[in-house]
Each structure stands twice: as C-alpha cells, then as structure tokens.
Amino acid sequence: MIDPNRKIAVHHIGDEHKELLYKLAEEHGTPLFIVDHQQIERQYCEFASRLPNVQVYYAVKANPDPEIIRTLFDTGASFDVSTMKEFNLVYENIKDMPENERLEWIKNNIIVANTIKTVEFLEELDRFSPLLTFDNAEELKKIKAHSPHARLILRIRVPNTGSLSELSSKFGADPGTAANLITEAYVMGMKVEGLSFHVGSQCVNFENYIVALEICSRILREYYERTGQKMRILDVGGGFPVKYNDSVRSIRALAVLFNEELKRLFPPDIMIIAEPGRFLVANACVLVSKVIGKAVRDGKICYYINDGIYGTYSGLVFDHIKYPILSFKDSEVTKLSSVFGPTCDAFDTLTLSAELPDLKIGDLVYTENIGAYSISSATSFNGFEPAKVLHINIDRRPID
Numbered sequence: 001m002i003d004p005n006r007k008i009a010v011h012h013i014g015d016e017h018k019e020l021l022y023k024l025a026e027e028h029g030t031p032l033f034i035v036d037h038q039q040i041e042r043q044y045c046e047f048a049s050r051l052p053n054v055q056v057y058y059a060v061k062a063n064p065d066p067e068i069i070r071t072l073f074d075t076g077a078s079f080d081v082s083t084m085k086e087f088n089l090v091y092e093n094i095k096d097m098p099e100n101e102r103l104e105w106i107k108n109n110i111i112v113a114n115t116i117k118t119v120e121f122l123e124e125l126d127r128f129s130p131l132l133t134f135d136n137a138e139e140l141k142k143i144k145a146h147s148p149h150a151r152l153i154l155r156i157r158v159p160n161t162g163s164l165s166e167l168s169s170k171f172g173a174d175p176g177t178a179a180n181l182i183t184e185a186y187v188m189g190m191k192v193e194g195l196s197f198h199v200g201s202q203c204v205n206f207e208n209y210i211v212a213l214e215i216c217s218r219i220l221r222e223y224y225e226r227t228g229q230k231m232r233i234l235d236v237g238g239g240f241p242v243k244y245n246d247s248v249r250s251i252r253a254l255a256v257l258f259n260e261e262l263k264r265l266f267p268p269d270i271m272i273i274a275e276p277g278r279f280l281v282a283n284a285c286v287l288v289s290k291v292i293g294k295a296v297r298d299g300k301i302c303y304y305i306n307d308g309i310y311g312t313y314s315g316l317v318f319d320h321i322k323y324p325i326l327s328f329k330d331s332e333v334t335k336l337s338s339v340f341g342p343t344c345d346a347f348d349t350l351t352l353s354a355e356l357p358d359l360k361i362g363d364l365v366y367t368e369n370i371g372a373y374s375i376s377s378a379t380s381f382n383g384f385e386p387a388k389v390l391h392i393n394i395d396r397r398p399i400d
Contacts, residue, residue: 018366022328024390025288025364031307031387032288033375037071038393039284044075047240047276050255053262055273057111059238060086062277062372063285067391069093072280080238080275082114084121103128111235113196113275115139115155115171122147133196133235135173137184144188153235154181155196156219158212163200163239164320172197178219179226194233194271195219201319202278203239204247206254210261212236217265233271240279244321244369251279278372285371287312287387291363292342300352301337303359308341308348310381312374316350319373325350325365331357339365343382 025032047056057078060069066089069079073093081087090110094102106128112121115135119142125132126147134140135155143150157172173181182192195216199208213236220231236258241248262272293304305325307313315321325339334355341348359365378386 018328020392021286021288021366022364024392025290028388028390030288030290030364031305031312033312033370033387033389034286034288035065035068035371035389035391036284036286036393037067037391040068040071040280041075043280043284044072044077046251047274047279048076050251051258051274053259053272054236055271056280057109057113057235057273057275058280059113059275059277060089061376063281063374063376064089065375065389066092067394068281071394077280078109078111078273080111080113080277082112082117084124087112087125107131111153111273111275113155113235113237117142119146122150126150131193134181135171137181140181140185140188140190144190148190150190152185152190152192153194153196153233154178154185154192155198156212156215158197158199158215159208160198160200160203161208162203162205163208164202164204166200167198168200175215175219179222182223192231194231194235196235196237198237198275199239201239202241202244202321204241204249206249206257208239209236209254209258213258213261213265220266230267231270233273234266236272236274238275238277238279240274240276242278242282242369242372244282281371283369283371285369285374287367287370287374289365289367289387291359291361291365294359294361297338301335301356301358302340303337303354303356303365304340304342305350305365306342306384307387308343308350308384310341310343310345310348311378311384312370312387313341313350313367314377314379315370315372315374318377321373322351323367323370325354325356325367327356327359328364328366329357329359333357342384345382 057080058072059080079090111131115133123146129149132150133153133155155172160166160168185192197212289305289307292306295302337354337356338352339350339354
C-alpha cells in the first residue's frame with residue numbers, strides 16, 4: 001500500500017527515453033551515468049528566459065564533468081570555481097584564444113565564490129585579476145598579500161531557513177559588519193565591487209531570497225550615502241530549486257517574485273549574476289544500475305545493486321536528497337522493498353521503502369534527477385569503481 005501522504009517523485013523520462021536508456025545500459029554495462037546535453041541546454045535556456053537580467057555562472061562543483069562544462073561554455077554560461085582544478089577545467093575551453101581575449105574572458109566570466117582560499121590558489125590566480133569573494137578581515141589580508149590584483153565581492157550572511165543544505169553557519173559576513181569590511185578593503189587599496197549572498201542549496205523557501213535582496217539593498221544604499229559611490233555587482237548565489245517531487249514549486253513562481261524585487265530594490269545599471277549548479281544539471285542525468293543480489297530479511301524483499309552510497313548515490317549523504325529507485329518493468333503489482341549498495345558496509349543503504357515489482361538478479365533499475373552532487377563525490381571504496389559516464393545528444397551521438 002502506497003502512503004497517500006508521501007511526496008511523489010516528478011519524472012522527466014517518457015517511455016521512448018526509457019527504452020533508449022535500457023539499450024545504452026545493455027551496450028555499455030552498468031552502473032552507467034547518462035548525461036543528456038540537450039536537457040542541460042534546456043535548463044540553461046529556461047533559467048535565462050525566466051531571469052533575463054541575470055548572468056549565469058555555473059557552479060562547477062555541482063558536476064565538474066568536462067563535457068558538461070563544454071556544453072555550458074558553448075551555450076554562453078560563465079563559471080563559479082573554488083579551486084585551481086575547477087579553474088583549469090574551465091580554462092581548457094579558452095586556452096586557444098588570443099592572450100588578450102583570454103584574459104578578458106576570465107575577468108568577465110569567472111568568479112571564485114568560495115570565501116576561503118588557499119595561499120597557493122590566490123598566487124596562481126593573481127595574474128588574471130580574478131573576481132573573488134570574501135567575508136572576513138583575515139581573508140581580506142590574505143588576498144591583499146597573495147592576490148593584490150584581485151577584484152572583490154563581499155559575501156553577506158542571510159537566512160537559509162528551509163533550504164536543503166544550509167550554508168550560513170559557515171559563510172557570510174554579518175550585515176552589521178559589512179561597512180567596516182568595505183572600509184578596511186579601501187584602506188588596503190582594494191576595491192569591493194559588489195555584494196553576494198547564498199540562501200542555501202535547494203532553497204524551497206522563497207522568502208529567503210526576498211529577505212536577502214532587501215538586506216543587500218540596504219547595505220548598498222548605506223554605502224552610497226556614505227561615499228557617494230555605487231557598487232556595480234550583485235551576486236545572488238545559487239539555491240535555485242529542482243523539482244525533485246511535487247511539493248517543490250517551480251522556478252516560474254520564484255522568477256516572478258525575484259524579478260519584481262530586483263526591479264524594486266536595485267538600480268537598472270547594476271550587474272546581477274547568479275551561481276546555479278543543481279538547477280542546470282540535476283534532471284539532465286540518469287543512473288542505470290543492475291540488481292546483483294536478492295534476499296528476504298525480516299519478511300521484506302531486499303535488493304542489492306551495483307552502485308551505492310559510496311558511489312553515485314553519495315548525494316543521499318552529502319546532499320540530503322532522497323533518490324527514488326525505479327524499475328524498467330511495467331507492473332501494477334509492487335512490494336515495499338529495501339535497496340542496498342554493493343559494498344560491505346551496512347551504511348550503504350539506499351532506501352528501505354522502494355515500491356518495486358518482483359525483480360530478478362540481472363534486472364536493471366534506474367534513478368532520475370541525479371546529475372548534481374552525486375558522481376562528483378563518488379569514490380572507489382571497497383574496490384567498486386564509480387559509474388561509467390556516457391554523454392548523449394552531443395552532436396546527436398553518444399560519446400564515452
């Protein structure tokens with residue numbers, strides 16, 4: 001019996017697509033992580049159309065696959081990076097540009113949104129006059145010492161209430177300290193070009209955005225009244241929600257509120273940027289796995305599959321997402337089942353409440369909407385290698 005109060009997953013895959021996924025898994029083996037680049041392009045275009053005055057900086061950490069970065073680069077995205085490794089993934093797409101054009105592109109299209117950076121990273125970045133975020137005086141001193149040509153964005157602490165992953169306990173300057181930090185940067189000979197905030201990952205409480213925008217508006221207004229100068233950038237961070245289940249409101253509803261508040265609170269000449277990660281890649285990827293074991297434990301059917309918590313389903317732990325595990329079989333008869341990953345650790349439990357038909361060893365199962373914060377944190381624990389990645393709809397052909 002299915003609980004009528006349970007949140008129902010939102011499916012993006014039709015029968016025709018399911019048939020393709022099944023054939024690809026049979027051809028390439030499992031576990032197989034399939035990336036649909038047409039869907040990535042659709043997500044980018046929807047974001048850009050809903051928020052036309054916001055420049056998209058893809059948060060590379062969500063899924064750093066080079067082919068995904070290439071597709072977003074070709075589509076017109078900018079990028080949010082946190083390490084030299086992520087920077088270099090983006091740099092691969094511009095390395096053949098003439099030097100002046102390349103340097104200008106980096107200046108205009110990359111932000112380092114991690115407020116805490118290593119000395120080594122800062123020193124490597126300095127020649128690019130990078131756009132960096134900070135949220136405390138010690139980081140400001142470090143930037144001045146090791147990346148003196150940097151341009152600065154002050155990250156403000158804002159409410160993260162109701163977001164899937166809260167970030168405000170770790171990042172963001174208290175709004176009451178903003179003026180002092182901006183002044184301190186000025187005294188050091190560095191200029192703060194704007195403000196940023198992050199409402200928390202997978203933000204389903206849209207009020208967080210409204211409050212954050214109001215906080216930043218007050219700070220910008222106070223700064224102008226004190227100095228007569230305007231900041232030119234507002235970075236509204238990420239957190240744009242993916243419709244994992246039917247309780248999540250769509251970006252359409254958020255965009256209406258967002259655009260109204262931007263128009264009400266900020267001058268038309270301010271540059272608005274955002275750092276979506278999850279929204280661009282989550283529902284562009286599907287994982288196909290194989291049933292490798294079956295047992296009955298305490299009266300319940302248990303299936304063991306060849307991907308798990310230490311692999312692509314790492315998002316269950318680190319991202320707090322519950323991923324439905326679905327069968328390719330069409331059957332009206334299902335049983336409440338447990339599903340485990342392949343490792344020797346009992347922690348490798350994917351769900352105790354999957355509604356599945358009777359499956360046999362060798363049958364395939366799949367999980368939708370698993371493109372963000374999943375394979376990027378997969379490991380080889382216990383000797384089980386991460387899923388093979390297969391890209392589809394790049395020039396209409398699969399690419400290994």
